[in-house]
Amino acid sequence: MEKPALPKGTRDFGPAEMAKRQFILTTIRTIFQKYGFQPLETPAMENLNTLEGKYGEEGSKLIYKIRSNKSLRARLSGEKIDALNSIYKFWLPQKSELGLRYDLTIPFARYVVMNRHEITLPFKRYQVQPVWRADRPQKGRYREFYQCDADVVGTDSLICEAEIILMIKEVMHKLNINKYSVKINHRGILNGIAEVIAAVGREGELFVAIDKLDKIGEPGVRKELIEKGFTSTQLDSLFALIGTKGNNREKLTALKTTFASSTTGLKGVHELTEVFDLLNHYRADDNHVEFDIALARGLSYYTGCIFEVKINDVAIGSVSGGGRYDNLTQAFGSKEQLSGVGISFGIDRLYDAMEELKLFPKETLSSSKVLVCHFDEATRAYALGLVTQLRAAGINSEIYPDVSKLKKQLDYANKKMIAFCLVVGEEEMKSGELTIKNMESGEQEKLTITTIIHKLTH
RNA sequence: GUGAAUGUAGCUCAGUUGGUUAGAGCACCAGAUUGUGGUUCUGGGGGUCGCGGGUUCGAGUCCCGUCUUUCACCCCA
Numbered sequence: 001m002e003k004p005a006l007p008k009g010t011r012d013f014g015p016a017e018m019a020k021r022q023f024i025l026t027t028i029r030t031i032f033q034k035y036g037f038q039p040l041e042t043p044a045m046e047n048l049n050t051l052e053g054k055y056g057e058e059g060s061k062l063i064y065k066i067r068s069n070k071s072l073r074a075r076l077s078g079e080k081i082d083a084l085n086s087i088y089k090f091w092l093p094q095k096s097e098l099g100l101r102y103d104l105t106i107p108f109a110r111y112v113v114m115n116r117h118e119i120t121l122p123f124k125r126y127q128v129q130p131v132w133r134a135d136r137p138q139k140g141r142y143r144e145f146y147q148c149d150a151d152v153v154g155t156d157s158l159i160c161e162a163e164i165i166l167m168i169k170e171v172m173h174k175l176n177i178n179k180y181s182v183k184i185n186h187r188g189i190l191n192g193i194a195e196v197i198a199a200v201g202r203e204g205e206l207f208v209a210i211d212k213l214d215k216i217g218e219p220g221v222r223k224e225l226i227e228k229g230f231t232s233t234q235l236d237s238l239f240a241l242i243g244t245k246g247n248n249r250e251k252l253t254a255l256k257t258t259f260a261s262s263t264t265g266l267k268g269v270h271e272l273t274e275v276f277d278l279l280n281h282y283r284a285d286d287n288h289v290e291f292d293i294a295l296a297r298g299l300s301y302y303t304g305c306i307f308e309v310k311i312n313d314v315a316i317g318s319v320s321g322g323g324r325y326d327n328l329t330q331a332f333g334s335k336e337q338l339s340g341v342g343i344s345f346g347i348d349r350l351y352d353a354m355e356e357l358k359l360f361p362k363e364t365l366s367s368s369k370v371l372v373c374h375f376d377e378a379t380r381a382y383a384l385g386l387v388t389q390l391r392a393a394g395i396n397s398e399i400y401p402d403v404s405k406l407k408k409q410l411d412y413a414n415k416k417m418i419a420f421c422l423v424v425g426e427e428e429m430k431s432g433e434l435t436i437k438n439m440e441s442g443e444q445e446k447l448t449i450t451t452i453i454h455k456l457t458h
Numbered sequence: 459g460u461g462a463a464u465g466u467a468g469c470u471c472a473g474u475u476g477g478u479u480a481g482a483g484c485a486c487c488a489g490a491u492u493g494u495g496g497u498u499c500u501g502g503g504g505g506u507c508g509c510g511g512g513u514u515c516g517a518g519u520c521c522c523g524u525c526u527u528u529c530a531c532c533c534c535a
Contacts, residue, residue, distance in 0.1 A: 008526075058533055061459075103535090131535085136459080138528065140535080147535060208533090297534090317534065346535025375493065410495035425493060439495075 009135070009143025016365060017351075023364045024347050024354070025128060025148070027174045031167055032126040032150045040125040042107040048099045054106050054331060056300050062133045064100035100132040104149040105301075105328070105342060112153055113332040121154030121338075140316040140349050149322075151342030153329070158271060161305045161324065162278035164343045165289060168309055168320060172288070175350065176359045179312035180319075182288055185295040186272050186305050187323075189255065192265020193241055193293075196258065197234045204300075206230075210242065211296035241293065248276060248291040255293075271304060301325045307343060314353045320345045366417035369456065370397040373409040373423045383424045386434070386449055390422075393453045397422075413439055422452070 006012065013021060051063050101107055104127045112119060128148045137143055150167065152160045168182050194203045209224045216224075222235055230238075241258060244251045252273050259265030272291060279286055297306045304324030311319055322343035329338045354360055372387050374380040383399055390397040398418075400409045406423070413421050423435040428446075436452050437444035447455070 005526080056533095062533080133534080135533075138530090141533090142535090145535065319535070321535065344535065349535055373494090405491095406493050407491080407495065412495090414496050421495085423493075427493090435493090437494075442495085444494085 007143070009137035009141075011142070011144075015367070019364050019367075020354070020360050021146075021347065021351060023360065024175065024350050025146075028148045028171055028345055028347070029126070029128065031170050031174065032148075035124075035150070035163055035167055037124045037126040037150045040108065040111065040127045041129060042101070042104075042111060042127070044130070045098045045100055046107060046110070048097055050110050050332075051099045051102055051106065054301070055102060059102065062135050063102050064132045064134050066098040066100065101129070102133060103131050104129060104147050104344065105151065105325075108149070108151055108342075109153075109328040109340070110332055112338065113329050113334045116334070116336075119154075122152050122157075122160075123154055124150070124152045126150040140352055142348055145346060145348040148345040148347055149342055151340055153338050153340035156339050158274050158305075159278060160341045161271075161275045162282060164307065164322065164341065165275070165279060166282060166284055168307070168343065169284070169288060171345065172309075175354060176361070177311060177354070177357070180288060181290045181310055181312070183290050183292040183295045183308045183310065184272065184275070184305060185292055186268035187303050188264045188266075188268025188271065189259075189293060190268075190296060192255075192259045192262040192268060193238065195262045195265065196241065197237045199230065199234060202228075202230075206238075207296035210238070210294045213242065213294040244293060248286055248289065249273075251291050251293070252276075275305065297321060297323065301328055303327070304339075304341070311353045311357075314356050316349050316353050316356075318346075319349045319353060362417075366419065368396045368398045368416065368418050370395055370420045370422055371409065371413040371416075371418045372397060372399040373406055373413075373421050374400070374403070375406070375425050376403055379424050379426060379429055382429045383422075386422065386424065389449055390453065390456075393457055395453065395456050410439075420456070 045066055048063075048065065052060060055063070108125065108127060112123065126149060128146065130144050130146050132144050135141060135143060150164075165182055165184070172178075172180050190207055191203065194200050194206055199206050205228050206225070209221050209228070212224075213221055218239060222239075225235055225238075226232070241255075244254045244258075246254065252269050255269050256266070259269060276286060276289075279289070295306060295308055297308060302323035303326040306323035307321060308318045309320035310317075320343060322341070324339065324341040326339045327337060328340055329336070370390055372383045372390075374383045380399070380403060387397055387399045400412060410421060419439055421437045421439060423437060423444075425435075428434045431446075432448055433446040434449060434452060435444055435446055436455075
């Protein structure tokens, strides 16, 4: 007998994990809906050409490809395939036509292009589904994980950016995460930097390196860029720029003069300034929001604001990221230029961080509110009617299915963190005065089912 | 994809320079208590030492391979 195992980088989620995961998911969903986003789901698999060429060179390697067995079988009999496979394993045309979803943004763009006629712009959708990456797993990095995306397409308004920040703040607040920062930057600012330090055309290398600033520090970034052939004059002006001091507003003001000759740099400054202005109009503050000149983010399709959310005191990557992309739908042949902006939460990382910081509320774990206990077949039969009444009143309840000792039933309630036990014996059955026991305090009293229901629902 | 560590009961870990029948705590099950749990006491079940090969009279311990998990790089949620 073979021992069962999970594929590398995948996990099962038992009831305890699911309770916590759903706490995160419903929190995020509720907030997305509150801001006017509507749900969308797309298939786990896409045609490979939908996925290919969208995630850069590194990303392409990480797409899970699904081999089509049909095309081979159509041509050869099973026997021949086996024979050929054993000899020419690598030569057979292993036609790969499908791939697993790598993120939720590209499938969304595909959906928008395919359904353009029935979509009213601006279109706001959210999507909560697993994605797959053929990456090597490590802490906070899995091969199958969930993303929660909210995107708006069809408007350039920076109100969207501001609302993204508001949603992030609200999600973090509802999840009891207090120590975190929403980093924000703008591709225009990054491009402006490239212009100012005379590195136009080499933005890729430059951005990848400076994105690592908080990880490897200035010396590390310098070293990497020197190796790539940047001059120390360029690097000096680069770090003078990145090292701009002050709060968000002060940094923006300082950059305005730096970018006097860079239109793209100025555009970045103006847009970020407007985002901060909008936050004020929403009567929100910019606590936790940090304009980070060195924030770059990998995905090459971003063109405007970019976001990233990090939780303090946990050694886990970012729990959320996003930004504005101006021409995503053009990759699918759309002539119309649609601008989009979105945010993605990685709930697996949120989970890991919250677990580490012990932020899950206790109630998350309990399932039923009431366990109905009994002593024999007669009381059990009578108790069934009580369960129905409890459930009809909207109280999550269950009955212990076997006739067994009360001790065992109370034990069960303890393990499932059920708050109340309704004990139904012969006496209770006759009088209709039922024993309700509070499992935390140990107190118990005798009440009728109607008063019990009243107490539990008010 | 590159480099490096790890693996002993459900969990956390002991296991002496290779030497009899591999241990502990927690968890689990049963009883003390045939209508009262989360405390206590008593007893019990559970391990092909990740898997496969090798060295040896003898391997949990040494060697090789493989898988898993983890860490760094790469990249990212």
